[in-house]
Amino acid sequence: MEITSLKLFSFRNFDNLELFFSKYKNIIIGNNGVGKTNIVEAIFVLALTKSFRTNDDDILIKDGNNLYKIEANIKSNFINNYKIVYQDGNKVVKINNNKINKFSDYISNINIVLFSINDLKLIKDTPNTRRKLINLEISQLNNNYIKYLNYYNKILKQRNSYLKTLYKKQVNLDYLNVIDNQLIDYGLKIKDLRLDFVNKINLIISDIYLKLGGNNKLNIYYKTDYDMYTKEQLLDIYVNNINKDISFGSTQFGIHKDDFIFNMNDKDFKNYGSEGQQKNSIIAFKLAELEIFKDKTGEYPILILDDLFSELDIKKIEKILNYINKDVQTFITTTDLKKIKKSYLKSSKIFELNGVEVKEDLYE
Numbered sequence: 593m594e595i596t597s598l599k600l601f602s603f604r605n606f607d608n609l610e611l612f613f614s615k616y617k618n619i620i621i622g623n624n625g626v627g628k629t630n631i632v633e634a635i636f637v638l639a640l641t642k643s644f645r646t647n648d649d650d651i652l653i654k655d656g657n658n659l660y661k662i663e664a665n666i667k668s669n670f671i672n673n674y675k676i677v678y679q680d681g682n683k684v685v686k687i688n689n690n691k692i693n694k695f696s697d698y699i700s701n702i703n704i705v706l707f708s709i710n711d712l713k714l715i716k717d718t719p720n721t722r723r724k725l726i727n728l729e730i731s732q733l734n735n736n737y738i739k740y741l742n743y744y745n746k747i748l749k750q751r752n753s754y755l756k757t758l759y760k761k762q763v764n765l766d767y768l769n770v771i772d773n774q775l776i777d778y779g780l781k782i783k784d785l786r787l788d789f790v791n792k793i794n795l796i797i798s799d800i801y802l803k804l805g806g807n808n809k810l811n812i813y814y815k816t817d818y819d820m821y822t823k824e825q826l827l828d829i830y831v832n833n834i835n836k837d838i839s840f841g842s843t844q845f846g847i848h849k850d851d852f853i854f855n856m857n858d859k860d861f862k863n864y865g866s867e868g869q870q871k872n873s874i875i876a877f878k879l880a881e882l883e884i885f886k887d888k889t890g891e892y893p894i895l896i897l898d899d900l901f902s903e904l905d906i907k908k909i910e911k912i913l914n915y916i917n918k919d920v921q922t923f924i925t926t927t928d929l930k931k932i933k934k935s936y937l938k939s940s941k942i943f944e945l946n947g948v949e950v951k952e953d954l955y956e
Contacts, residue, residue, distance in 0.1 A: 593703055593891050594667045594921040595635060601661040601880030604630035605907065611950065614941035615667075619932070620925045628925040632706075633945075634895045635923070638662045638676050639702035639894075640728065641685060641695050648676045659700040665890050666702055668891065674702060696738040703732050703885050704895035707878045707900055719851035726852055729881060730789050732887050737785050744778040747771060748843060755764045756841045763834060772830045774821055779847040783818045786850065790814040792887070793880050804911050810861075810873050813853040817845050828906055871904070892920040900924075901931050921948040 600609040605627045620628045629645070633652075637643050643652060651658045659679035667673055675686040684691060685698045692698040714722060731738045751771045794811045801810040818826065833845050854861040854873050861870055885893040895916065901909050901924070909931055916922060929937060944951045 600665040604658040617940035620943045623786040626945040639704045641891040706896045708898040722852045736872045740781045752842045797880040815851040895922045897924045
């Protein structure tokens with residue numbers, strides 16, 4: 593999969609911008625604050641309908657305008673045109689100028705693996721952050737997952753709203769039983785897809801970790817409340833937990849509490865891994881994803897490495913770039929080309945940003 597061209601209108605700091613990319617390596621260089629990340633952010637938004645930097649689409653609109661547009665041609669088996677327009681709180685997505693009414697039918701058409709500097713904090717961050725990442729990746733591989741997740745969250749919201757009305761009131765067990773059945777049905781579907789994803793990652797992540805310089809066994813442990821329970825057992829748990837849930841005013845058990853733990857030799861990396869080992873493990877996870885996408889779709893996703901090299905030494909950067917398959921279309925944002933070996937630069941298309949001006953192919 594590759595993005596051949598990108599058009600931006602009133603997005604972040606760009607009034608109008610059109611770029612044509614190499615099918616393999618693209619490097620975007622410039623000082624901090626000139627808009628390097630804005631370009632790869634636009635690619636991400638086009639693929640997944642939301643930014644990896646903010647939940648507020650209005651922030652993405654350039655000052656003085658009331659909308660933004662992102663458009664690109666994406667080559668897979670065929671070349672298709674994708675467009676996203678946001679205006680007055682409404683977002684419209686189109687494929688070949690045909691409006692797609694449900695985002696769940698749109699997402700998974702453009703596959704992206706993003707590695708940003710914030711991902712290096714993944715292990716130390718909250719379970720919610722790790723769940724969001726896994727949700728994002730599985731959504732691209734299976735658009736049914738988005739539907740299951742949306743249904744689950746809708747039912748969970750209904751259950752929590754009902755719980756808030758129950759303090760000192762009698763529980764309507766029949767109503768609760770209907771909600772719990774639905775919650776469990778979608779929760780089990782989500783659990784199965786999460787488990788399948790983690791199992792596939794674990795088949796290859798340890799080998800990648802070793803190639804990056806690690807010397808221990810690495811795997812991801814999927815921690816879920818739904819582990820090893822039948823539906824009937826889960827229903828009993830929800831019933832038995834009802835007083836606890838009422839006291840909290842929210843559901844304290846379920847797949848919305850799941851976590852994904854990085855383990856080194858079966859010990860939680862969060863507690864036992866050094867900072868360098870944690871970085872290596874996250875890098876290995878992202879590189880493993882490339883192979884998962886390739887196995888599922890028959891082609892590699894687009895890879896974005898956003899400002900990653902500011903946190904890594906030259907040897908680590910070289911190992912990462914050497915590992916990436918030559919057929920992966922890669923976007924790298926950086927402030928310094930000196931950290932990238934010359935042979936890689938010579939086979940890359942370079943975009944230099946100076947304010948909103950973009951110059952191409954500057955490396956000699």
